[in-house]
Amino acid sequence: MFEKDRAWIELNKDNFIHNINVLESGLPQGCRMMPCVKANAFGHGAVPISKMLHEHGTRDYCVACLSEAVELREAGIEGQILILGYTDPADLSALYEYDLSQTVVDCAYGKVLNAFGKPLRVHVAIDTGMRRIGERSEHVDEIAGLWSLDNLNIDSIYTHLSSADETEGEGREFTLKQIEAYDRLVNELHSRGITDFRTHVLASSGIANYSEHGYDYIRPGALIYGIEGKPSDDSPKRLGLRHVLELKAKVSTVRKLYPGDCVSYSRTFKADHEMLCASVGFGYADGMPRELSNRWNALVNGKVCPMIGTICMDFLMLDVSEVPDVHPGTEVVLIGKSGNETIRACDMAFAAGVNTNAVLSQLSHRLGRIVV
Numbered sequence: 355m356f357e358k359d360r361a362w363i364e365l366n367k368d369n370f371i372h373n374i375n376v377l378e379s380g381l382p383q384g385c386r387m388m389p390c391v392k393a394n395a396f397g398h399g400a401v402p403i404s405k406m407l408h409e410h411g412t413r414d415y416c417v418a419c420l421s422e423a424v425e426l427r428e429a430g431i432e433g434q435i436l437i438l439g440y441t442d443p444a445d446l447s448a449l450y451e452y453d454l455s456q457t458v459v460d461c462a463y464g465k466v467l468n469a470f471g472k473p474l475r476v477h478v479a480i481d482t483g484m485r486r487i488g489e490r491s492e493h494v495d496e497i498a499g500l501w502s503l504d505n506l507n508i509d510s511i512y513t514h515l516s517s518a519d520e521t522e523g524e525g526r527e528f529t530l531k532q533i534e535a536y537d538r539l540v541n542e543l544h545s546r547g548i549t550d551f552r553t554h555v556l557a558s559s560g561i562a563n564y565s566e567h568g569y570d571y572i573r574p575g576a577l578i579y580g581i582e583g584k585p586s587d588d589s590p591k592r593l594g595l596r597h598v599l600e601l602k603a604k605v606s607t608v609r610k611l612y613p614g615d616c617v618s619y620s621r622t623f624k625a626d627h628e629m630l631c632a633s634v635g636f637g638y639a640d641g642m643p644r645e646l647s648n649r650w651n652a653l654v655n656g657k658v659c660p661m662i663g664t665i666c667m668d669f670l671m672l673d674v675s676e677v678p679d680v681h682p683g684t685e686v687v688l689i690g691k692s693g694n695e696t697i698r699a700c701d702m703a704f705a706a707g708v709n710t711n712a713v714l715s716q717l718s719h720r721l722g723r724i725v726v
Contacts, residue, residue: 357722360635361603364690365398365725367406369596373580374410376594377561382568388436388554390575391426392418397641397714398579398599399723401429406725408432416573420445420454427452434509436477439487446470455509459487461496468503477510478551480539482532484516491535494542501548510552510570511540518559519583529560533567562589581710582700599699600690601717603636604683605654608674617671618663623648630675632659634686637668641717642688643706650705652686655679656693 378387389412390396395403404415404426413433417423423435436455441448443466449456455475458464467474478500479488489497491513500506513536517525536555543549554571556564561572576583580595590596611617611625634652638644647664652672659672674680685692689699703713 357724358604359722360606361601361640362722362724363397363399363717364600364602365402365406365723366596366598366600367725369580370403370406370578370598371410373578373595373598374407374412377572377574377578380561380565381572385568385570385572386414387412388414388416388434388571388573389578390416390557390573392416392422392438392575393711393715394422394717394719396575396579396581396711397717400425402723402725404429404431414571420448423454424448424452427454434475443470446474449474457487458489458500458506460489461493461500464500464503464506468505470505473505473507475507475509477512477554478508480511480513480536482513482515482535483528484514484532486514488513491539494539497539498543498546498548508551510554511543512554512571514557515555515560515564518557518563519587521563529564533564559583559589562593576711579714581714582698583710585698585700585704587700597690597698599714601688601699601721602690603634603640603686603688605632605674605680605686606635606669606682607633608680608682609633616663618647618666620664623663623671629673630677630680631662632672632674632680632684632686633669634672635668636670636686636688637666639667639718640721641713642670643702643708643713643716645706646702650702651697652688653690653692653695653697654684654686656695658695 391400391404394400416436416438418439420441423437434455438457440459450472458476458478480491481488482491515529515532517528552570554569557573558575558577580590580597609631611629611631615625617623642665644665650661651658654677657677659674662673663671689697700710703710
């Protein structure tokens with residue numbers, strides 16, 4: 355209801371299924387996908403994305419936090435849902451009630467989980483160099499000791515690569531050292547007779563650049579949505595992936611500007627000739643970076659239209675002087691294709707000085723998500 359009221363997101367199902375099939379076709383034998391649907395599926399919409407995955411046959415997912423996991427369960431998503439972050443001990447009963455898998459963020463936390471007194475499904479995070487979460491890989495005794503805790507049902511151990519988007523120089527060297535540290539730990543656990551666990555290391559950049567290192571799961575995030583991390587990122591194109599998301603809004607009003615007229619807060623734009631200005635129902639509360647005021651564009655009827663004036667909470671303004679037949683209700687493309695013109699999320703993010711995920715993950719929940 356009201357999905358196309360003022361602004362919305364369109365999800366191309368054919369492109370999404372194509373991306374799933376491409377990534378699955380490259381999996382080593384015995385490996386399966388655990389798509390990353392955290393941050394509202396990178397802004398795409400966790401529930402519609404997970405439902406398409408579930409319909410396809412996916413039964414493993416990862417999210418950032420408890421609330422994201424519960425949202426999927428209550429939407430009818432079955433299978434394993436791994437929480438990649440910390441869950442407060444006061445909320446551990448929800449892990450049990452909703453049959454969720456929890457990350458052991460370090461060995462001390464593993465003892466906290468065990469003290470809950472009921473069996474919990476867990477994955478153990480291993481710190482191989484990112485220094486964010488996980489028990490340091492050299493702490494073999496402490497990690498091995500987790501298997502002696504009666505209430506931990508350990509599915510896997512995993513790590514995260516900090517520099518897998520780099521394929522040469524120090525970045526590649528650091529990534530290979532992380533992988534070596536992880537493999538060393540796995541081999542040490544095996545030598546102690548601990549073999550009943552799965553492995554996962556590769557997220558999107560790792561899948562794109564270090565796929566020769568096969569494990570039991572992969573955790574595609576940006577790749578599954580076909581998005582580039584930055585304008586120079588050729589991974590989606592190289593792998594034959596397609597964009598899934600288009601971001602659209604509607605023109606609210608159209609008015610003439612006369613020489614000397616100022617637009618929006620703080621009068622950051624002043625017309626020096628007669629112009630046509632369209633106000634569009636999309637602002638920084640919807641996810642448009644305010645830093646793009648007077649610096650970015652949108653597409654209207656296949657034409658590139660500059661943004662003018664300060665971006666507001668619920669509106670942005672466009673110079674539509676060169677576009678025929680613009681009226682209230684005219685569609686505006688903020689990310690996607692109109693005519694022969696395209697705006698990519700990575701280009702918008704680069705102009706704002708952030709990465710693509712930072713823009714997409716800020717797309718508001720008040721935007722309708724429509725599968726087309």
